[in-house]
Amino acid sequence: MSPRHSAAEAARTRERIIERGLDLASVEGLEGLTIGRLAAGLGISKSGLLGHFGTKQALQLAALERAAVIFNAEVWRPAAGAAPGLPRLRAVCDAWISYLTRGVFPGGCLFVSSTFEQDGRSGPVRALLQRQFHAWNRRLTAEVRTAVANGGLPRGTDPAQLVFELYGVMMSLNHAIQLHGDHAATTRATTAVARLLPREGPAARPAQPASGGKLAQ
Amino acid sequence: MSPRHSAAEAARTRERIIERGLDLASVEGLEGLTIGRLAAGLGISKSGLLGHFGTKQALQLAALERAAVIFNAEVWRPAAGAAPGLPRLRAVCDAWISYLTRGVFPGGCLFVSSTFEQDGRSGPVRALLQRQFHAWNRRLTAEVRTAVANGGLPRGTDPAQLVFELYGVMMSLNHAIQLHGDHAATTRATTAVARLLPREGPAARPAQPASGGKLAQ
DNA sequence: ATAGAGTCCGACCGATCGGTAGCTATATTG
DNA sequence: CAATATAGCTACCGATCGGTCGGACTCTAT
Numbered sequence: 388m389s390p391r392h393s394a395a396e397a398a399r400t401r402e403r404i405i406e407r408g409l410d411l412a413s414v415e416g417l418e419g420l421t422i423g424r425l426a427a428g429l430g431i432s433k434s435g436l437l438g439h440f441g442t443k444q445a446l447q448l449a450a451l452e453r454a455a456v457i458f459n460a461e462v463w464r465p466a467a468g469a470a471p472g473l474p475r476l477r478a479v480c481d482a483w484i485s486y487l488t489r490g491v492f493p494g495g496c497l498f499v500s501s502t503f504e505q506d507g508r509s510g511p512v513r514a515l516l517q518r519q520f521h522a523w524n525r526r527l528t529a530e531v532r533t534a535v536a537n538g539g540l541p542r543g544t545d546p547a548q549l550v551f552e553l554y555g556v557m558m559s560l561n562h563a564i565q566l567h568g569d570h571a572a573t574t575r576a577t578t579a580v581a582r583l584l585p586r587e588g589p590a591a592r593p594a595q596p597a598s599g600g601k602l603a604q
Numbered sequence: 605m606s607p608r609h610s611a612a613e614a615a616r617t618r619e620r621i622i623e624r625g626l627d628l629a630s631v632e633g634l635e636g637l638t639i640g641r642l643a644a645g646l647g648i649s650k651s652g653l654l655g656h657f658g659t660k661q662a663l664q665l666a667a668l669e670r671a672a673v674i675f676n677a678e679v680w681r682p683a684a685g686a687a688p689g690l691p692r693l694r695a696v697c698d699a700w701i702s703y704l705t706r707g708v709f710p711g712g713c714l715f716v717s718s719t720f721e722q723d724g725r726s727g728p729v730r731a732l733l734q735r736q737f738h739a740w741n742r743r744l745t746a747e748v749r750t751a752v753a754n755g756g757l758p759r760g761t762d763p764a765q766l767v768f769e770l771y772g773v774m775m776s777l778n779h780a781i782q783l784h785g786d787h788a789a790t791t792r793a794t795t796a797v798a799r800l801l802p803r804e805g806p807a808a809r810p811a812q813p814a815s816g817g818k819l820a821q
Numbered sequence: 822a823t824a825g826a827g828t829c830c831g832a833c834c835g836a837t838c839g840g841t842a843g844c845t846a847t848a849t850t851g
Numbered sequence: 852c853a854a855t856a857t858a859g860c861t862a863c864c865g866a867t868c869g870g871t872c873g874g875a876c877t878c879t880a881t
Contacts, residue, residue: 434832437869438827503778516783558776559772579772612848649860
């Protein structure tokens with residue numbers, strides 16, 4: 388059969404560990420990602436697994452880095468082709484909602500669950516999470532500023548405020564899907580985003596506080 | 605000294621366990637609420653602690669019930685005196701924001717952290733969380749309906765949509781405070797709520813998508 | 822052909838997990 | 852005062868935690 392101790396296979400083993408680890412972590416949390424269970428699920432030994440990372444913490448960090456790659460591919464890349472400013476912002480939100488609705492991670496967005504698990508602690512894992520959120524924050528904020536600059540959003544818009552509210556929509560969506568299995572929340576998230584990112588004409592939409600009835604598809 | 609084995613003292617011991625357990629759980633999560641650490645922190649033995657609850661799960665459930673009492677006292681009761689409908693809704697949101705900002709639980713709102721920890725699992729703890737969220741949901745939704753009925757909110761308002769968005773604001777606030785220590789988020793949450801719950805005249809406020817500049821104090 | 826590097830394993834470590842058994846000390850009840 | 856109930860203790864259980872160690876094995880470089 389295939390060689391089981393070659394260098395090429397080792398890289399693939401590392402991949403398998405991280406991929407499976409992501410699924411496990413999104414359900415059980417970064418702390419619940421235990422080496423024994425992960426190894427058993429992969430059919431390898433604990434020491435064989437740990438040989439690739441050294442410590443559990445290194446494994447957690449590797450999982451978070453990989454999660455960022457996936458998030459980027461799922462949420463940012465599909466929107467990268469859109470025009471800078473409001474159109475791209477809307478594309479990002481569409482992809483973001485789709486990413487949460489499809490359940491790319493079985494236990495919900497790994498960053499959301501990890502955040503609420505790691506806040507109140509300290510150490511490299513929490514520090515990495517902070518940096519990752521900060522980076523995503525800056526990307527979104529910059530895009531909002533672009534939208535304001537080229538007229539997509541009204542001049543008085545506060546970028547940090549808008550990003551704060553967009554985060555809220557996505558967290559509420561993640562919560563509704565994961566705890567209640569409520570898929571109607573996808574529509575609500577879409578509606579909320581549509582109200583936060585109005586159609587091109589700044590004065591075109593009266594923007595009811597919570598638009599009911601038929602949704603804005 | 606004080607008797608150490610009386611029935612009256614036992615009730616107080618139980619109280620101490622739950623109170624300390626709440627603090628621990630809000631930081632470490634409901635799973636990280638381990639019997640050994642909790643007992644050590646209280647200066648009692650594991651078996652002495654477990655005698656009050658029987659199992660860890662019973663302790664978790666007791667902690668959640670108590671958390672609901674505290675949440676109720678912090679968020680609902682201060683607003684109960686306000687006029688039904690929009691005024692009470694605004695009072696609830698004010699109290700809610702204050703509750704999150706003051707850090708009543710050191711690790712952030714216990715329900716928020718527990719939710720993201722327990723989703724993807726099953727069992728009585730998750731079931732209780734679902735029921736508690738559901739109950740709070742119904743309370744908020746009913747209040748929104750009242751506000752619509754007595755003219756505080758525009759007629760087309762979708763209660764579930766509005767509650768969904770309010771949840772998002774609070775989760776985003778909890779996230780910003782706990783992960784980033786960002787207290788400017790309190791102002792942003794207030795701004796977001798002010799836009800979701802407009803002043804009495806339904807057509808009085810143009811409702812910019814993300815009000816910048818001076819905040820609505 | 823042989824030496825070295827790297828992969829993976831089984832066995833094991835001390836610590837901690839949730840939980841149990843049996844006991845002592847106290848409070849309450851008669 | 853005697854009997855009962857119970858709060859809390861020490862000591863312990865099997866399971867699992869993250870992690871270490873030495874060796875078996877495969878590949879690669881010389």
